[in-house]
Each structure stands twice: as C-alpha cells, then as structure tokens.
Amino acid sequence: MLRRAVIDLVLVGPAALALVVFIFLPVAVVVVLSFTDYQFGATRFEWVGLGNYADLFGSRLGRNALINTLVYAAIVIPASVGLGLLVALGLHGIAHTVPRVSAVLRAVYFLPVAATLVAMAVAWQMLLHPSLGLVNQWLAGLGLPSRQWLSDRGLVLYTLAAIGVWQSVGYNMVLFLAGLAAIPPTLYDAAAVDGAEGGWSRFWVVTWPMLGPTTLFVMIVTAANAFRVFETVATMTQGGPAFASDTIVYALYREGFVYFKAGYASAITVVFFAALLLLTAIQIAVVERRVHYR
Amino acid sequence: MTGKPVLSLDHATKRFGDTVAVEDVSLDLREGEFVALLGASGCGKSTTLRLLAGLDQVSAGRVLLRGADATRDTAAARNVALMFQSYALYPHLTVYQNIAMPLRLRRLSVLERLPGAAILRAPVGRKLDAIDAQVRRIAEMLRLDPLLARKPGQLSGGQQQRVALARALVRDPSAFLLDEPLSNLDTQLRADTRDEIRALHKTTGYPFLLVTHDQSDALSMADRVAVMIDGRIVQVGSPESVFKRPGSRAVAAFIGHNRMNMIPSGPAAAVHPMGARFDLGIRPEDLRITPDGALDAFVESAAYHGEESILSLRGPGDIVLRAVLRGAASVPDQGSRIHLSASPEAVHAFDIDGQRVEIA
Amino acid sequence: MKNILLSAGLAIAATAATAQTEIRVHYAIPTIWADTQTALAEAFMAANPDITVVIDGPAEGYEEGVQRLLREGIAGTAPDVAYVGLNLWRVLEDRGVLQPLDPFLPEDPAAAGYTPALLSLGRFEDTQWALGTSGSTLVMYVNPMLIEQAGGSVEDFPTTFDGVIELAAAINALSDTTEGVWIARHDWRFQSLLGSHGGRPMTPDESDIAFDDAAGFAAGEIYQRFAAEAGMSSMSENDARQAFPAGTLGIMFDSSALLTRFEEGAGDGFEVMVRPLPVVAEDASTVYFPTGGSAIVMLSDDPEVQHAAWEYMAFVTGPDGQRIIVENTGYAPANALVLEDEAYLGAYYVANENARIAHAQVARYAGPWYAFPGSEGVAVTDLIAAAMVEVTEGADVEATISDLADTLRMELGMN
The missing domain is CATH 3.40.190.10 (Periplasmic binding protein-like II)
Incomplete structure (x- = not known):
C-alpha cells in the first residue's frame, strides 16, 4: 500500500508541482496584491483591504471600463455568432453546388482569424483614416458625411466592436460548419416527411436545435474573447479618446504597466479572472446538463 | 391484387450525374397491401423509396398518388409516412414531442408553434388538445406511454424503433414506407418486430412498402415481393412464386438461403433431359444422394451446422456444387464419390439470356 | 562621511585604473537607438581603453524599460547605467534605484555645456538624478x-x-x-x-x-x-x-x-x-x-563601477557623444557646447535648417517635463x-x- 502511494506521488508529483508553481502560486500572489497599494518596484506596501475593488466599481474610470467592456460584448457576441451562423449556412448550402467558390470564401472569411492582429490593426487604421482612409472616401463618394471612426468619443467603441465582429466571424463560421456537417442528413428527410416545407421550417425543426451545443460553445468562446478585448484597443486607440474605448483588460494594462499601480491592477485581474471562471462554470454546467441530448 | 393503386411509380428513372440508380421502374402500391422491395445493398431500392416519398425527384417518368400525377409534389404534400433505417428521431425532443412533430408541422403555423401561443389564442389550445389526444392514442397502441418524457438517447434500439413507428403513423398517411426496419435489431427482437409490423399492417390497413435486403423478412411479411437488381425491378409476385418460380437466373441466384447450384447445359442433361439445351438450376436443399443418381460428384468437404450439413462438391467438368442434407441423413466421408439426383419440379431451366424456361 | 567614501572610491579607482572595468548599459527603443548606441560605445571605448561597455538587450519602449529596471533593481541585477525617458526617471528615483550625480558633476557645469535649463531636466529637490542625452520640444x-x-x-x-x-x-x-x-x-x-x-x-x-x-x-x-x-x-x-x-x-x-x-x-x-x-x-x-527625449541615469552603487559609469555618462552628454547622437537620430542635443561651437555640428545645421530651428528652441527654452508626484x-x-x-x-x-x-x-x- 505504502509503496503504491509513493509511486503515485512520484508519478503525479512533477505535474502537480508545476501546477502549483506556475498557476496557483501566481494567482495567490495576485489575489494578495489586490488587497494592497503595492507599486511596481516599491520596497514596501500598505494593506488597503477592499479599497482597490471599491475603486474599480466605484470610480468613474473603473465603471467606465466595465461598462465599455459590457457594451462591446453586447454587440460582438450576438453579431459575430449570428453572422458566423449565417455565413456558415450559406457556405454549407453552396458547398455541393459550387465547392470551389465555397472553399475560397471559407478561406477569405477565416483570414482575419489567422492573420496577425497587429498587422490587421494597422490595415484598419489606414482604412479608417478620417481623410486618407478608403472608408471615408467611399462614404464621400456616396454623398455621405465622413466620420472620425477611431477618434470620435461617441463612435469609437462601436468601430472597435465592428472590428471585433469582423475578427471572430471566421472562427465562428468554421465551428458552425463543423456543427452543420455533423447533422445527420436523414433528420432533414424526416422533417420533410413530417411536413417541414421550406428552409425556414427545416431550420427551426432540425438545424437550430441540432446546432445547440455548437451555438453554446461558440457563444462562450466569443464571450470570453469579447471580454478579453485588448489588442485592437492597444494598437488603435490606446483606450482613447478620453477613455471612450477603455476596456477592462486595457485598463488592467494601463494601471499595471503604464501607471505602475500593481495592487490596483491585481484587483482588476482578480475580477476579470472571476468573470472568466464564472463563464467557464456556466459553460460546463449548461453544456453538460441541457444540450448534450443524452 | 384487387385494391386500387395508392402510390405508383410509372417508368421512373433516377440518375445521379452519369450513374443510373433506378432505371425505368414501374411499381404499384395498392390499398391495404403489403409489398416488399427486395434487393442487395446498392441496388437502388432505397432510392426507389425516396422517389416514392418525394425526398428525391425522378429524372424521367412519373409518380402517381391515387392515379393523379404527384411527380412535383413535396414529401409533405404526398402525405407518405416513412420510417428510416436509422429511425431519424429528433434527439433534442422527448418521445412525446417526436411523435407530435408531424401533427404540429401540419396543423400549426410557424407562430402558433411558439411556446405560449396556446395561452394567447384559444383556437391554438384546441388544436393542441386534439394533437395531444392523437399522440396519446398512438403511444398507447405502441406501448410507449411510460416513455413519453424520455429523450431518444435514453431508449433502447427496440424502443426507438417503436417511437419511429409511432411518429410515422400518428397522422393518417396515404402509405407507409419502411426502410430496412429490422436491420438494426438482434435476432430475437427481429422476430417479435416482424410480427408487430404485420399486426400493425392489419390494424391500420394502410398500404405498406417494406424495403429490405433480407429475403426472409420480405418473404415472411409481404403479400407481394418486388425483386430489384441493378436499378431495375426484375420480378414481382407473391413470395411463393418468387421463391418457387424465379423469373431469371439472377433472381434464382439471389433468392434462397443457400445459393442455387447452376449446372451448365450439357452436363445438366444428367439431371433432366432439358439440361441438354438449357442451363439448370437446383437449390442445394433439393439435391438428394441416391445410389442411382445420374450426377456424379466428389465430396471436397462437409460442414456440420446442427440441423443440416452442407457438402461442398465437385461435379463433372469441375462444376462446383453444394448440397444441404437435412436432419439425420448420414454425411458421406470427405473424398468419397457420391451420386446425386433431383425431382423434376425442383429443377429450374434458364435460356442463354438467363430467362426462365418452363419445364412442362 | 560622504567625502571619505568618495576619496576611498577614487583611490580604488586609481589603483584599478590599469585593470579593465566593465559597465552594463541599458537602453530602449532599438528601432531608433540601436545603431547610435553601438557608435557611442565604440567611440567611448576607443577613448577609454580601460573601460568595457556591455550593452544589454534593449527594451521595446521606455515604459517597458522602466519596468525591467525596477524588476532588476529588486533582484539586484540592475545595469550600471541606463537611458530612460525624460518623463520617467522620476519613477525610478521614487523607488530609490538611482544614484545622485552631484558628486561627479564638474565644479562649473555651464563651462562643460550643462546649462541650468538643461540640468533642470534631471533635477529634483536640488539633487541631480539624471542628465539629458537628447531633447525634443513641441514645434x-x-x-x-x-x-x-x-x-x-x-x-x-x-x-x-x-x-x-x-x-x-x-x-x-x-x-x-x-x-x-x-x-x-x-x-x-x-x-x-x-x-x-x-x-x-x-x-x-x-x-x-x-x-x-x-x-x-x-x-x-x-x-x-x-x-x-x-x-x-x-x-x-x-x-x-x-x-x-x-x-x-x-x-x-x-x-x-x-x-x-x-x-x-x-x-x-x-x-x-x-x-x-x-x-x-x-x-x-x-x-x-517641457522637454521630451532621453536621459541617462546611474544605478550602480559600486564606487569603482560608478567612476567608470560617470566617465561614460560624461562622454555621451559631452560634445563628442552629443554629436554622434544628433547626427544619427536628428534629436536635439542636450549640451550647449555642441550648439555654440560650430566645430561640432556647424556643417550639419547648414544642411538641416529645420533641425537648427528645432534644436535652437530646445537649447533656449528646455524645461522639465513635469511628472506628477x-x-x-x-x-x-x-x-x-x-x-x-x-x-x-x-x-x-x-x-x-x-x-x-x-x-x-x-x-x-x-x-
């Protein structure tokens, strides 16, 4: 018995140790720091209790970052899941009639996912340039007023959300295509025999419910990515103008790495971490319980 | 053969690109009859069923529903019930909801199908009550009442099949098509289900079309058997006529537990005088070992199967033959020489094109 | 006490003068500074063969550089000399990683080209913590x-x-x-x-x-x-x-x-x-x-290394080093001599009228880029x-x- 236990310990030891050293320990440090006013590089710190958390939820800037993130997610999640599904349905539909076109379009839609984000951000900046960018030139060609896509306080968050949608549609499309391919064709036959005439009925009777697990997975992945939005903000707007595009992860970066406020940044990290954990828990609970058809 | 045709194929052909899956098939499914469409896998019988159901469209020819042209009608318009080989139950719906689906799709509009529609509009409530009554009636008939709240994933294969039957029969279909209904079941359940489907045919009175590759299913259940080979229907008749009077060499070779022996003309004269001009077919069960048998054979091997023994034999001109010995008949030794004969009524003659020639 | 330590330090430096001293230098923004840093180190070592300059791998930007310096300060592996943003040296000073430069400054800083305006870029509470190496103002x-x-x-x-x-x-x-x-x-x-x-x-x-x-x-x-x-x-x-x-x-x-x-x-x-x-x-x-740009700071607390480090800092903020920086980066110099004496950059400014206007504004109006405390x-x-x-x-x-x-x-x- 003892020997068995020793062997088990030896086998599981390295992995467990790595887990403790590289995951649990840093998380614990961050949690501890979040209750202090620690400054990066400082030699001492004071305990401030929940002060950092009160700042995050109570201060104008903290709340602004939280609300911006929620608004961003509220646009990106439904739009990119819906568009991803729409594109996947379209490509799945034409995959038999014009397979080449379908394959090319698939690659085109997936391009933003595979491309380097920073390079893409530069391209977007050029497209959206107020006077030199193609977008405003097209608008002018159509007789529409040009807009300050990335520097108008009222617009910048929606511009970033549109770019966020553009980024994730391709990935969602691929997931939905896999989901569509997994639907047994006989279910459509069954629905046709049962009286589902036309695409709309077929969609609601077969496609939509059969895509349930895929849809939920896509939603969770998209939500996690939306709440994590950082690169586009950092490269294109730096949270500006006047914090109009400040999001929670950008605020985390700003407070921690630009302002050197390690304690406060830790508090943001903890809140963010908890939110992602909650999202994952919901995913596990819902996926296991309801959508597995078992 | 007295009922009026309900669902018919009239010189129907189905092509997929360059391949012809079904060629010039005409078939009637009459009121109250039970037809089996029998063929090897890949012969086109499932395509034929899809053409009848309206899931595929014919490339040439017509589909008739009670004599009227239904070629362009959708599956729903033809009101044909279909039980799929895989059952094709909706995995996300309960047994009750699966059975109710055909009725909901036919009787309720898209808006009325939304949850809560019954609360807002009384007529919807009445429709739902009617659907409920019908679902419960058919569920009781198929002993599904205790399972109504389950999902298909929680059911055994046999239970799933009964749900598929219930879903097909819950409405009043013009005809009932069954695609290989027994192939997913084990032997014991298979026998029970055969009886159950027969009984269901009797009680409902719908015309049934059973698609199967299993001749014993076809022969035991159907009033008429249509044999399909390579996309064509080569023989239609009662089970007995198909078995006893195969219309061609191909049907003869296909029907029967043990493949029919084929003796080429010439050596075949030893069994029957017609063998001088025609190839003769004799089922292995019909070959007898008799001291005065005119057909000499050499025993290559003998396999004991309990109720019967199967002999592998080599006849004149190196023809390969099989013989089945029933019951307690003594099995000859391997390597021994035996003499075989067959009664004249067990001998089938085929001309050079493979067509049956009647031996008077 | 300070004087004793200082003289002791000088004494050690004197005895060790024949031996090689190595100083580690940190800088940021390699896209602008990489070639300039190499040129500076080579020119300095040619003039001071007893000191070896080792350049650390650069940080991508000044903020990242400051973080790295703070981390290395805690770990005790900080470089001896560092180039930091003019607006960021106060962060390092606040965390106590910097060494004051007053003991090393010449008695008449203005004569060495360190005008009061230029010194003000690195001064806080009457202590010199940094020296500008290059400046820029709004034009x-x-x-x-x-x-x-x-x-x-x-x-x-x-x-x-x-x-x-x-x-x-x-x-x-x-x-x-x-x-x-x-x-x-x-x-x-x-x-x-x-x-x-x-x-x-x-x-x-x-x-x-x-x-x-x-x-x-x-x-x-x-x-x-x-x-x-x-x-x-x-x-x-x-x-x-x-x-x-x-x-x-x-x-x-x-x-x-x-x-x-x-x-x-x-x-x-x-x-x-x-x-x-x-x-x-x-x-x-x-x-x-307020003047943006780059400052140089001393982090080493080893008197011998400090001495060598100062030699290096004096070189890069002196006319010869400044000339290298101006010619390579186009930034305005942070030493008055190099502007006043045409021997250094006269030809450069004849060819670059825009640079002359900009650099003259820096020399005349340079002031600290206030970092809030x-x-x-x-x-x-x-x-x-x-x-x-x-x-x-x-x-x-x-x-x-x-x-x-x-x-x-x-x-x-x-x-």
Missing part, C-alpha cells in the same frame, strides 16, 4: 503648399496663436479633404502651451497644482479655438501623423523628434518646414517648453488628456480646467 510643422494656397506665406509665417488660427481656418476652408491645424489632446502638449504662456503645472515645491490660472485657461482656450475656429478634427495621433506627410494637413504641432520621419514621409510631395512655437508671455524668462502621477496625465478632449468638444474652458485641477489635487493627495 510647428508646416506644409508650405497649403499655406500658399490659403494665401499665407512661409517667410511671413504668423508668430502668434491668433495668426496661426486665422491661417489654419483659411487652409481648412480650401476643400473637404484639407485640414488647417492639429495638436494632440495630451498632457505634454498642454504643458507646452502652458509654458508658452509662462504657466507651470505645479508650484515649485510640487505641493499644489498651479495650472488653474490665467496661463492654464489661455492654454485650454487655444485647444478650444483650434477646434471651434480652425475646424480642428478629433483624429488620433496616428491618423494625424499620416495626414501631415500625406499633404492634407497644413500646420501640425508635434515633437521636434519627428522631423526626420516627417521629412522622409513627405518625400517629394512637399518640403516640410519647421517653425518655433509661438511665445505668448511678455516676460520670455518665464517661458519654458506619487502613485497616481502617471495616471493623472491621462486625465489631463481627457480634459483636453472635452475642451475641444466645446466644454467650458475655465470650468473644465478648474475641475481638472481639483481632480488632480484629490488624486495626488494634495489639499
């Missing part, structure tokens, strides 16, 4: 083609903000695609306009905010008038830095460090011209422009930027600036 970049189309002239370019606004409005009216003027809504630009009016962000003892006065309101007013009267758009800094070289922007207020980039960007399209920032205050002695010091600069956004969008200037000052007092723990 006006001008597109002569647009100026002339709008009826202005480069020779007779306005020297007042009123004149600039009038000209910019004329350029803005030229067509839908031309814009008159642009300035970033940003702490450093605000401090520059403030300095032009003779104002200061904080009181000299840094105990209170000082920009909520007439000079501060006037600086905010300029932002508002740029937007309201000259049609300044809200485009981002990146957008503007593309628009100016592309020829759609008439007058751009930006750092003198961008000169080379703008000249290269404009290419053959038009000839970029630099004009000094208008000075508003009647008493020019009160005017200063305490843990919220960096954070409040973003609040200043946000207030400038509001002002350009039409918020009342006096109220906004006063609110901003009060917010900063609260955030920074002033009363």
Whole structure:
C-alpha cells in the first residue's frame, strides 16, 4: 500500500508541482496584491483591504471600463455568432453546388482569424483614416458625411466592436460548419416527411436545435474573447479618446504597466479572472446538463 | 391484387450525374397491401423509396398518388409516412414531442408553434388538445406511454424503433414506407418486430412498402415481393412464386438461403433431359444422394451446422456444387464419390439470356 | 562621511585604473537607438581603453524599460547605467534605484555645456538624478503648399496663436479633404502651451497644482479655438501623423523628434518646414517648453563601477557623444557646447535648417517635463488628456480646467 502511494506521488508529483508553481502560486500572489497599494518596484506596501475593488466599481474610470467592456460584448457576441451562423449556412448550402467558390470564401472569411492582429490593426487604421482612409472616401463618394471612426468619443467603441465582429466571424463560421456537417442528413428527410416545407421550417425543426451545443460553445468562446478585448484597443486607440474605448483588460494594462499601480491592477485581474471562471462554470454546467441530448 | 393503386411509380428513372440508380421502374402500391422491395445493398431500392416519398425527384417518368400525377409534389404534400433505417428521431425532443412533430408541422403555423401561443389564442389550445389526444392514442397502441418524457438517447434500439413507428403513423398517411426496419435489431427482437409490423399492417390497413435486403423478412411479411437488381425491378409476385418460380437466373441466384447450384447445359442433361439445351438450376436443399443418381460428384468437404450439413462438391467438368442434407441423413466421408439426383419440379431451366424456361 | 567614501572610491579607482572595468548599459527603443548606441560605445571605448561597455538587450519602449529596471533593481541585477525617458526617471528615483550625480558633476557645469535649463531636466529637490542625452520640444510643422494656397506665406509665417488660427481656418476652408491645424489632446502638449504662456503645472515645491490660472485657461482656450475656429478634427495621433506627410494637413504641432520621419514621409510631395512655437508671455524668462527625449541615469552603487559609469555618462552628454547622437537620430542635443561651437555640428545645421530651428528652441527654452508626484502621477496625465478632449468638444474652458485641477489635487493627495 505504502509503496503504491509513493509511486503515485512520484508519478503525479512533477505535474502537480508545476501546477502549483506556475498557476496557483501566481494567482495567490495576485489575489494578495489586490488587497494592497503595492507599486511596481516599491520596497514596501500598505494593506488597503477592499479599497482597490471599491475603486474599480466605484470610480468613474473603473465603471467606465466595465461598462465599455459590457457594451462591446453586447454587440460582438450576438453579431459575430449570428453572422458566423449565417455565413456558415450559406457556405454549407453552396458547398455541393459550387465547392470551389465555397472553399475560397471559407478561406477569405477565416483570414482575419489567422492573420496577425497587429498587422490587421494597422490595415484598419489606414482604412479608417478620417481623410486618407478608403472608408471615408467611399462614404464621400456616396454623398455621405465622413466620420472620425477611431477618434470620435461617441463612435469609437462601436468601430472597435465592428472590428471585433469582423475578427471572430471566421472562427465562428468554421465551428458552425463543423456543427452543420455533423447533422445527420436523414433528420432533414424526416422533417420533410413530417411536413417541414421550406428552409425556414427545416431550420427551426432540425438545424437550430441540432446546432445547440455548437451555438453554446461558440457563444462562450466569443464571450470570453469579447471580454478579453485588448489588442485592437492597444494598437488603435490606446483606450482613447478620453477613455471612450477603455476596456477592462486595457485598463488592467494601463494601471499595471503604464501607471505602475500593481495592487490596483491585481484587483482588476482578480475580477476579470472571476468573470472568466464564472463563464467557464456556466459553460460546463449548461453544456453538460441541457444540450448534450443524452 | 384487387385494391386500387395508392402510390405508383410509372417508368421512373433516377440518375445521379452519369450513374443510373433506378432505371425505368414501374411499381404499384395498392390499398391495404403489403409489398416488399427486395434487393442487395446498392441496388437502388432505397432510392426507389425516396422517389416514392418525394425526398428525391425522378429524372424521367412519373409518380402517381391515387392515379393523379404527384411527380412535383413535396414529401409533405404526398402525405407518405416513412420510417428510416436509422429511425431519424429528433434527439433534442422527448418521445412525446417526436411523435407530435408531424401533427404540429401540419396543423400549426410557424407562430402558433411558439411556446405560449396556446395561452394567447384559444383556437391554438384546441388544436393542441386534439394533437395531444392523437399522440396519446398512438403511444398507447405502441406501448410507449411510460416513455413519453424520455429523450431518444435514453431508449433502447427496440424502443426507438417503436417511437419511429409511432411518429410515422400518428397522422393518417396515404402509405407507409419502411426502410430496412429490422436491420438494426438482434435476432430475437427481429422476430417479435416482424410480427408487430404485420399486426400493425392489419390494424391500420394502410398500404405498406417494406424495403429490405433480407429475403426472409420480405418473404415472411409481404403479400407481394418486388425483386430489384441493378436499378431495375426484375420480378414481382407473391413470395411463393418468387421463391418457387424465379423469373431469371439472377433472381434464382439471389433468392434462397443457400445459393442455387447452376449446372451448365450439357452436363445438366444428367439431371433432366432439358439440361441438354438449357442451363439448370437446383437449390442445394433439393439435391438428394441416391445410389442411382445420374450426377456424379466428389465430396471436397462437409460442414456440420446442427440441423443440416452442407457438402461442398465437385461435379463433372469441375462444376462446383453444394448440397444441404437435412436432419439425420448420414454425411458421406470427405473424398468419397457420391451420386446425386433431383425431382423434376425442383429443377429450374434458364435460356442463354438467363430467362426462365418452363419445364412442362 | 560622504567625502571619505568618495576619496576611498577614487583611490580604488586609481589603483584599478590599469585593470579593465566593465559597465552594463541599458537602453530602449532599438528601432531608433540601436545603431547610435553601438557608435557611442565604440567611440567611448576607443577613448577609454580601460573601460568595457556591455550593452544589454534593449527594451521595446521606455515604459517597458522602466519596468525591467525596477524588476532588476529588486533582484539586484540592475545595469550600471541606463537611458530612460525624460518623463520617467522620476519613477525610478521614487523607488530609490538611482544614484545622485552631484558628486561627479564638474565644479562649473555651464563651462562643460550643462546649462541650468538643461540640468533642470534631471533635477529634483536640488539633487541631480539624471542628465539629458537628447531633447525634443513641441514645434510647428508646416506644409508650405497649403499655406500658399490659403494665401499665407512661409517667410511671413504668423508668430502668434491668433495668426496661426486665422491661417489654419483659411487652409481648412480650401476643400473637404484639407485640414488647417492639429495638436494632440495630451498632457505634454498642454504643458507646452502652458509654458508658452509662462504657466507651470505645479508650484515649485510640487505641493499644489498651479495650472488653474490665467496661463492654464489661455492654454485650454487655444485647444478650444483650434477646434471651434480652425475646424480642428478629433483624429488620433496616428491618423494625424499620416495626414501631415500625406499633404492634407497644413500646420501640425508635434515633437521636434519627428522631423526626420516627417521629412522622409513627405518625400517629394512637399518640403516640410519647421517653425518655433509661438511665445505668448511678455516676460520670455518665464517661458519654458517641457522637454521630451532621453536621459541617462546611474544605478550602480559600486564606487569603482560608478567612476567608470560617470566617465561614460560624461562622454555621451559631452560634445563628442552629443554629436554622434544628433547626427544619427536628428534629436536635439542636450549640451550647449555642441550648439555654440560650430566645430561640432556647424556643417550639419547648414544642411538641416529645420533641425537648427528645432534644436535652437530646445537649447533656449528646455524645461522639465513635469511628472506628477506619487502613485497616481502617471495616471493623472491621462486625465489631463481627457480634459483636453472635452475642451475641444466645446466644454467650458475655465470650468473644465478648474475641475481638472481639483481632480488632480484629490488624486495626488494634495489639499
């Protein structure tokens, strides 16, 4: 018995140790720091209790970052899941009639996912340039007023959300295509025999419910990515103008790495971490319980 | 053969690109009859069923529903019930909801199908009550009442099949098509289900079309058997006529537990005088070992199967033959020489094109 | 005590003079500095064969560099000398990683080219913590083609903000695609306009905010008038830095460090011209422009290494090092000798009139880029930027600036 236990310990030891050293320990440090006013590089710190958390939820800037993130997610999640599904349905539909076109379009839609984000951000900046960018030139060609896509306080968050949608549609499309391919064709036959005439009925009777697990997975992945939005903000707007595009992860970066406020940044990290954990828990609970058809 | 045709194929052909899956098939499914469409896998019988159901469209020819042209009608318009080989139950719906689906799709509009529609509009409530009554009636008939709240994933294969039957029969279909209904079941359940489907045919009175590759299913259940080979229907008749009077060499070779022996003309004269001009077919069960048998054979091997023994034999001109010995008949030794004969009524003659020639 | 230690240190240095001393140097932004750093190290080692310079792998930017220095400071593996942003050395000073430079400075700093204005860039509470190595101040970049189309002239370019606004409005009216003027809504630009009016962000003892006065309101007013009267758009800094070289922007207020980039960007399209920032205050002695750029600091506490480190720092801030920096980067020098004595850069300035104008402004008006004290010091600069956004969008200037000052007092723990 003892020997068995020793062997088990030896086998599981390295992995467990790595887990403790590289995951649990840093998380614990961050949690501890979040209750202090620690400054990066400082030699001492004071305990401030929940002060950092009160700042995050109570201060104008903290709340602004939280609300911006929620608004961003509220646009990106439904739009990119819906568009991803729409594109996947379209490509799945034409995959038999014009397979080449379908394959090319698939690659085109997936391009933003595979491309380097920073390079893409530069391209977007050029497209959206107020006077030199193609977008405003097209608008002018159509007789529409040009807009300050990335520097108008009222617009910048929606511009970033549109770019966020553009980024994730391709990935969602691929997931939905896999989901569509997994639907047994006989279910459509069954629905046709049962009286589902036309695409709309077929969609609601077969496609939509059969895509349930895929849809939920896509939603969770998209939500996690939306709440994590950082690169586009950092490269294109730096949270500006006047914090109009400040999001929670950008605020985390700003407070921690630009302002050197390690304690406060830790508090943001903890809140963010908890939110992602909650999202994952919901995913596990819902996926296991309801959508597995078992 | 007295009922009026309900669902018919009239010189129907189905092509997929360059391949012809079904060629010039005409078939009637009459009121109250039970037809089996029998063929090897890949012969086109499932395509034929899809053409009848309206899931595929014919490339040439017509589909008739009670004599009227239904070629362009959708599956729903033809009101044909279909039980799929895989059952094709909706995995996300309960047994009750699966059975109710055909009725909901036919009787309720898209808006009325939304949850809560019954609360807002009384007529919807009445429709739902009617659907409920019908679902419960058919569920009781198929002993599904205790399972109504389950999902298909929680059911055994046999239970799933009964749900598929219930879903097909819950409405009043013009005809009932069954695609290989027994192939997913084990032997014991298979026998029970055969009886159950027969009984269901009797009680409902719908015309049934059973698609199967299993001749014993076809022969035991159907009033008429249509044999399909390579996309064509080569023989239609009662089970007995198909078995006893195969219309061609191909049907003869296909029907029967043990493949029919084929003796080429010439050596075949030893069994029957017609063998001088025609190839003769004799089922292995019909070959007898008799001291005065005119057909000499050499025993290559003998396999004991309990109720019967199967002999592998080599006849004149190196023809390969099989013989089945029933019951307690003594099995000859391997390597021994035996003499075989067959009664004249067990001998089938085929001309050079493979067509049956009647031996008077 | 200090003297004893110092003389002891010198003594050790003297005995060790024949041996090799190694100093480690940290820098950031390799895209600008990599070649210059190599040239500096080679020139220095050629003049001081007993000292070896080892250059650490550079940090991508000044912020990242400061983080790395703080980390290495805690771990005890900090380099001996580091180049840091002029606005960031105070963070290091606050964390106690820096060594004071006063013991090493010559008795007459001005004679060595360290003018009081230049020394002020690295001075805090009468202690010298850093020396500027290169500087940049806010200047006006001008597109002569647009100026002339709008009826202005480069020779007779306005020297007042009123004149600039009038000209910019004329350029803005030229067509839908031309814009008159642009300035970033940003702490450093605000401090520059403030300095032009003779104002200061904080009181000299840094105990209170000082920009909520007439000079501060006037600086905010300029932002508002740029937007309201000259049609300044809200485009981002990146957008503007593309628009100016592309020829759609008439007058751009930006750092003198961008000169080379703008000249290269404009290419053959038009000839970029630099004009000094208008000075508003009647008493020019009160005017200063916060100076961006790079400073050099000492981190080593080993007396022997400190001695070698100082040799290196004196070299790169002296005329020879400065010449290398100017010629390689185009940045303004932070040593007066190199400007006064034409032997060093005379030929360079003949060929680069724009650089001469920009560098002369640095030498004349260089002043500290105020870093606000305490843990919220960096954070409040973003609040200043946000207030400038509001002002350009039409918020009342006096109220906004006063609110901003009060917010900063609260955030920074002033009363």
